[in-house]
Amino acid sequence: MSDQDLVVETVRDLLAAHEPFVLTPERPWDEALWQALVETGLTGVGISEEAGGSGGELADAVAVVRTLAAGAAAVPVAEQLLVAGPALTAAGLAVPSWDVPVTVAVAPSVTATADGAGYRLTGTAAGVAWTGVAAQVAVLAGSGDDLVLALVDTAGLPAPVAANLAGEPRGTLTFDATPAAGAALTAEQADAVRARYALARAVQLAAALEQVLAWTVQYAGERVQFGRPLAKFQAIQMELAEMAGEVTAVTALTDAAVQALDRDEGVVLAAAAAKVRAGAAVEVVARLAHQVHGAIGFTQEYRLHHLTRRCWSWRDEAGSELVWSRLLGAGLVAGGSGEDLWIRLTRVV
Amino acid sequence: MSGASLTLDPAPRSEAAEAVRLEVREFLAAELAAGSFSPHVDTWLSGVDPAFSHKLGERGWLGMTWPKEYGGHERTAMERYAVTEELLAAGAPVAAHWIADRQSGPNLLRYGTEAQRAEILPKIAAGECFFVIGMSEPDSGSDLASIRTKATRDANGDWVVSGAKVWTSNAHHSHYAIVLVRTSPADRDSRHAGMSQLLIDLSLPGIAINPIRILDGGHHFNEVVFDDVIVPGDMLLGEEGAGWHQVTAELAFERSGPERFLSTYPLVAEFGRRAADTQDPAQLAALGRLSARLLALRQLSLRIAAALDRGELPNIPAALVKDVGTTFEADVIDEIRRVTDVPASLDSPDPLGRALAEAQLHAPGYTLRGGTNEILRGIVARGLGLR
Numbered sequence: 001m002s003d004q005d006l007v008v009e010t011v012r013d014l015l016a017a018h019e020p021f022v023l024t025p026e027r028p029w030d031e032a033l034w035q036a037l038v039e040t041g042l043t044g045v046g047i048s049e050e051a052g053g054s055g056g057e058l059a060d061a062v063a064v065v066r067t068l069a070a071g072a073a074a075v076p077v078a079e080q081l082l083v084a085g086p087a088l089t090a091a092g093l094a095v096p097s098w099d100v101p102v103t104v105a106v107a108p109s110v111t112a113t114a115d116g117a118g119y120r121l122t123g124t125a126a127g128v129a130w131t132g133v134a135a136q137v138a139v140l141a142g143s144g145d146d147l148v149l150a151l152v153d154t155a156g157l158p159a160p161v162a163a164n165l166a167g168e169p170r171g172t173l174t175f176d177a178t179p180a181a182g183a184a185l186t187a188e189q190a191d192a193v194r195a196r197y198a199l200a201r202a203v204q205l206a207a208a209l210e211q212v213l214a215w216t217v218q219y220a221g222e223r224v225q226f227g228r229p230l231a232k233f234q235a236i237q238m239e240l241a242e243m244a245g246e247v248t249a250v251t252a253l254t255d256a257a258v259q260a261l262d263r264d265e266g267v268v269l270a271a272a273a274a275k276v277r278a279g280a281a282v283e284v285v286a287r288l289a290h291q292v293h294g295a296i297g298f299t300q301e302y303r304l305h306h307l308t309r310r311c312w313s314w315r316d317e318a319g320s321e322l323v324w325s326r327l328l329g330a331g332l333v334a335g336g337s338g339e340d341l342w343i344r345l346t347r348v349v
Numbered sequence: 350m351s352g353a354s355l356t357l358d359p360a361p362r363s364e365a366a367e368a369v370r371l372e373v374r375e376f377l378a379a380e381l382a383a384g385s386f387s388p389h390v391d392t393w394l395s396g397v398d399p400a401f402s403h404k405l406g407e408r409g410w411l412g413m414t415w416p417k418e419y420g421g422h423e424r425t426a427m428e429r430y431a432v433t434e435e436l437l438a439a440g441a442p443v444a445a446h447w448i449a450d451r452q453s454g455p456n457l458l459r460y461g462t463e464a465q466r467a468e469i470l471p472k473i474a475a476g477e478c479f480f481v482i483g484m485s486e487p488d489s490g491s492d493l494a495s496i497r498t499k500a501t502r503d504a505n506g507d508w509v510v511s512g513a514k515v516w517t518s519n520a521h522h523s524h525y526a527i528v529l530v531r532t533s534p535a536d537r538d539s540r541h542a543g544m545s546q547l548l549i550d551l552s553l554p555g556i557a558i559n560p561i562r563i564l565d566g567g568h569h570f571n572e573v574v575f576d577d578v579i580v581p582g583d584m585l586l587g588e589e590g591a592g593w594h595q596v597t598a599e600l601a602f603e604r605s606g607p608e609r610f611l612s613t614y615p616l617v618a619e620f621g622r623r624a625a626d627t628q629d630p631a632q633l634a635a636l637g638r639l640s641a642r643l644l645a646l647r648q649l650s651l652r653i654a655a656a657l658d659r660g661e662l663p664n665i666p667a668a669l670v671k672d673v674g675t676t677f678e679a680d681v682i683d684e685i686r687r688v689t690d691v692p693a694s695l696d697s698p699d700p701l702g703r704a705l706a707e708a709q710l711h712a713p714g715y716t717l718r719g720g721t722n723e724i725l726r727g728i729v730a731r732g733l734g735l736r
């Protein structure tokens with residue numbers, strides 16, 4: 001058994017004891033599951049021990065995120081393990097503890113002003129994941145023409161309640177000369193933070209879509225109409241096959257983008273491609289999954305919505321599909337005539 | 350049957366329809382200005398507002414095509430079409446009366462007894478009496494003929510009904526259900542025999558209406574359980590044993606209207622405002638693509654209304670329009686998403702973000718309710734002479 005298999009098995013065991021539930025403003029995350037993850041050291045996977053994490057590779061962190069995403073787990077692990085953790089560590093910013101969630105805000109319109117050894121932040125960051133849940137937030141802020149990665153304690157910050165389509169908190173943070181630790185980033189480093197966030201969502205989407213396909217195949221085998229299981233109808237077989245095509249394509253590209261990240265190659269275009277491709281697949285996979293499930297899948301009692309509602313939101317988070325497809329297109333012809341598009345395409349992943 | 354049965358004659362232009370259309374627009378503008386409603390997506394499922402329905406009744410916009418003796422207004426299907434289209438496009442709260450006006454009333458008119466019609470139709474036309482569809486059961490969705498809810502005659506000639514219906518939209522706001530029941534045991538040779546329709550007062554003892562929440566947490570669906578409910582003998586609708594035939598006719602009304610492509614129109618309207626504002630070329634092109642699809646659907650739907658005026662029951666074209674139209678309703682969301690940068694959220698400060706969220710969370714329903722698109726395509730294939 002590889003390390004990752006072990007990690008996956010551990011996470012699955014925890015998930016078995018923490019079923020997904022309908023998130024509400026009163027109960028916006030699965031705190032008990034988070035505690036269980038803390039106890040098993042899983043909230044620090046992929047973060048070095050010197051930085052207070054539990055060590056392990058990027059692949060281990062990705063395995064944790066994938067498994068949690070497939071289980072519709074309402075915990076800020078993707079943000080922490082794949083984005084905030086690596087970005088803060090690379091910037092040399094110390095995080096007191098990974099036992100309390102750290103989230104990310106990409107908000108260049110927030111200004112960071114140097115203040116003694118640290119910074120003060122002013123401005124608003126909209127659509128921040130896990131507001132009201134995360135104890136700290138890594139803010140990618142602007143500072144004149146430069147960019148700063150700042151670490152802010154969220155206690156005491158006003159965080160109005162707002163949620164994505166799955167009820168996951170996505171609030172607005174308002175900073176008013178809020179003190180923060182921080183480090184200046186190069187444009188390239190800042191782009192890498194954005195790309196990591198997009199890739200984190202792509203990884204979650206790939207895992208969720210795979211699970212949606214598995215559930216739909218299972219349901220089609222069980223539900224009987226006209227005296228036979230739905231899976232026996234050719235129309236349904238075509239739909240399941242179409243879903244499988246989408247899911248497989250997303251997984252292949254996302255895996256390749258993760259490997260590019262692991263090799264520390266320029267990951268922006270790879271992340272953009274993975275995110276855009278995963279988002280496009282949501283359209284088809286979620287639609288057909290619901291279609292095959294019929295009315296039962298349209299209810300909150302049935303499990304399907306825990307993943308489809310997340311997928312509908314994740315595809316436009318960490319930069320919308322529009323933003324990333326523009327960036328990908330522009331990046332592929334940047335500074336050139338477009339003549340070498342093919343050469344550039346073959347270098348993305 | 351030849352492929353020709355898919356094509357319908359063009360709809361004649363109706364001056365009367367255009368006149369009533371303007372009246373409805375004026376009414377809606379005044380209601381909006383008075384704050385009597387706010388536009389939403391998919392309001393014919395979720396916009397329950399009995400006071401609003403009552404206002405429509407007062408203006409003569411319910412039961413429009415029915416005889417005057419039953420509270421109707423003897424107007425054309427084209428006029429009714431214009432009224433329903435305007436209400437849907439405005440995102441007005443029409444769910445309370447929708448089923449009664451669209452299909453239960455016409456069903457009663459065709460098959461009801463004189464007493465049933467005289468008692469119920471005027472109330473529907475007044476916007477005071479609401480109906481639900483009692484067809485689906487947990488094990489019987491597409492395969493409607495496999496229903497198990499049964500009704501037997503007791504010594505007094507009354508019906509004793511037991512079983513459960515599910516996905517019953519708005520049963521908790523309605524007065525009557527038209528329930529498809531087995532009145533004689535299932536017959537292996539003739540699956541469609543032995544079913545009947547009963548007109549059931551939802552306040553009768555023994556009926557339990559249990560909520561089922563949909564993706565956005567809204568309560569529209571119900572499970573309706575009948576525990577040996579005694580239904581008066583004279584509440585049989587139509588003929589005993591003719592339930593399947595009657596249900597099929599009812600589905601033609603259920604499938605043919607503009608609500609099969611306008612459920613997400615309020616989102617398109619919001620997007621239109623955005624595109625006008627930004628003049629973004631990609632947004633304008635998307636609006637153009639959506640509009641072209643919508644215009645074609647309208648022409649198809651108008652032809653169906655004209656066919657209804659000629660006394661036809663255009664089952665196959667109705668199935669076709671519903672398939673193409675409901676596919677459009679869901680596609681609207683992604684067309685718009687692809688060219689805007691507005692996160693979908695019910696809490697969004699941006700009306701476009703809220704409309705996207707409403708449309709997305711209701712999307713699975715569009716291509717399922719009233720017969721799934723797979724089943725509809727089977728009907729279209731039959732119309733093409735393929736099966």
Ligand SMILES: Cc1cc2nc3c(=O)[nH]c(=O)nc-3n(C[C@H](O)[C@H](O)[C@H](O)COP(=O)(O)OP(=O)(O)OC[C@H]3O[C@@H](n4cnc5c(N)ncnc54)[C@H](O)[C@@H]3O)c2cc1C
Pocket residue numbers: 223225226230233234235236291292293294295296298394481482483484485486489490491492515516517518713714715717718719720721722723724
């Ligand atoms: C919003 C909404 C409102 C509704 N309101 C009402 C209501 O008020 N009253 C009421 O009675 N019902 C209502 N329904 C139920 C609706 O009629 C059923 O959902 C529909 O008939 C499909 O049945 P099912 O959900 O059981 O799916 P199933 O029949 O189980 O179908 C599941 C999937 O299998 C496919 N399938 C089934 N058989 C075949 C086949 N032979 N060939 C190919 N594919 C097949 C279907 O197309 C579908 O994709 C409502 C449904 C929705 C979504």
